[in-house]
Amino acid sequence: MLLYSKNNDYPQPLPQRLRLPNGETRTDPSSFTAEDLVNAGYVEAPPTPSVDYPNELNWSGVDWLVVPPSVASTITKQNTIMAECLKKLAESDYKILKALEVGASPAPEVVAYRQQLRDLYNTVETLDPWGIVLPVL
Numbered sequence: 001m002l003l004y005s006k007n008n009d010y011p012q013p014l015p016q017r018l019r020l021p022n023g024e025t026r027t028d029p030s031s032f033t034a035e036d037l038v039n040a041g042y043v044e045a046p047p048t049p050s051v052d053y054p055n056e057l058n059w060s061g062v063d064w065l066v067v068p069p070s071v072a073s074t075i076t077k078q079n080t081i082m083a084e085c086l087k088k089l090a091e092s093d094y095k096i097l098k099a100l101e102v103g104a105s106p107a108p109e110v111v112a113y114r115q116q117l118r119d120l121y122n123t124v125e126t127l128d129p130w131g132i133v134l135p136v137l
Helices: 034-039 071-101 108-126
Strands: 004-006 042-044 056-059 064-067
Antiparallel strands (some): 004 042
């Protein structure tokens, strides 16, 4: 589907109604001529590029820009991961406490899982937060 930018705004499909500078309107997009579009301020946008996560697609007013995540969004992502690690540690506390209450050793997979969460929490700021997969028990 072709996209058009009007007055350098973010590209969108053509509207159903086109208002020309002389006050006339056209309501059948298939009848819009190239001259009608130019006179109404529409310019065909270049094809939309594919964008890999976590990059974002922005519009400069004349072309598409593939933009990496901002520092602020990266910090927000890191903080979200750290909060999730703390949540999962709290959720798994009962497994450790239950074993200790009966005088048993906690299951090795639970101990390993919790250590992975702690390691991730402590190193997330040195990792690419967009590719992190949280450990599972």
